Amino acid sequence: MTPLPRLQFLTLGASPLPHAVQARLACQGGVRWVQLRAKGLAVPDWISLAREVAAVCREHGAWLTVNDSPEVAAAAGARGVHLGRADPLPARARPLLAPDALLGVTLNEPADLDRLADGRPDYVGVGPFRATASKPGHAPVHSPQSLGALIRAAALPAYVIGGVSAADLPAIRALGARGAAVSAAIALAPDPAEAARGLVSAAAAAWGDLS
Numbered sequence: 001m002t003p004l005p006r007l008q009f010l011t012l013g014a015s016p017l018p019h020a021v022q023a024r025l026a027c028q029g030g031v032r033w034v035q036l037r038a039k040g041l042a043v044p045d046w047i048s049l050a051r052e053v054a055a056v057c058r059e060h061g062a063w064l065t066v067n068d069s070p071e072v073a074a075a076a077g078a079r080g081v082h083l084g085r086a087d088p089l090p091a092r093a094r095p096l097l098a099p100d101a102l103l104g105v106t107l108n109e110p111a112d113l114d115r116l117a118d119g120r121p122d123y124v125g126v127g128p129f130r131a132t133a134s135k136p137g138h139a140p141v142h143s144p145q146s147l148g149a150l151i152r153a154a155a156l157p158a159y160v161i162g163g164v165s166a167a168d169l170p171a172i173r174a175l176g177a178r179g180a181a182v183s184a185a186i187a188l189a190p191d192p193a194e195a196a197r198g199l200v201s202a203a204a205a206a207w208g209d210l211s
Helices: 019-028 043-059 070-076 090-096 110-116 144-154 166-174 192-207
Strands: 007-010 033-036 063-067 080-083 102-107 123-126 158-161 179-182
Touching: 007 019, 007 192, 019 033, 019 043, 019 192, 033 043, 043 063, 043 070, 063 070, 063 102, 070 080, 070 090, 080 090, 090 102, 102 110, 110 144, 123 144, 144 158, 166 179, 166 192, 179 192
Parallel strands: 007 033, 007 179, 033 063, 063 080, 080 102, 102 123, 123 158, 158 179
Antiparallel strands: none
16 A cells, blocks of 8 residues: 555535635645545545545545445545544444555544454544534543553554644654544645645655655
8 A cells, every 4th residue: 555645634614615625725735635524424425525626636636535334435536534433333334445456544542443343444533632613512622641651552554533733743753643634734724735835845854754
């Protein structure tokens, strides 16, 4: 498998820009992994949107993963799916996906580690790093100590999420994370493509590579 990029961008329903436009601008700024996070859509509309965003990502050589639904991810030809705490278990989702599909799981607390037992997840999203308006009702914010412990316990590539800024990336690397996931930092920026460029550059500097 191609190495996982350091930075993942989650589209944001609260952005003034449509999801596909957010994805395009992020990709123009160098992002190579987009997660479609679109809530409350009927399944046919969700699939249609996912296909549109997938086409944008393909134009830029980027991956698309779909939040919540392995069925939508498969129907849209996405690279994979990300499963939250209320979503299907990885063991149920894996058979619905292509053999080489990417499967991620959210970890908010140690009890969530049980979700990694079956289904061969590829990475985990860990957080929240700090309070964020991008996800109302999010889980309690971690301390650096509790976040680092959860990353170590997962023993999978970990992406820290929750109010992450470019300035946070060296500290996130020090916790043992593979990378970071951002949403509002790009989707609500005055110039999303420029914000993406800054975050991609900061990630490369923090981890000492260009992936």
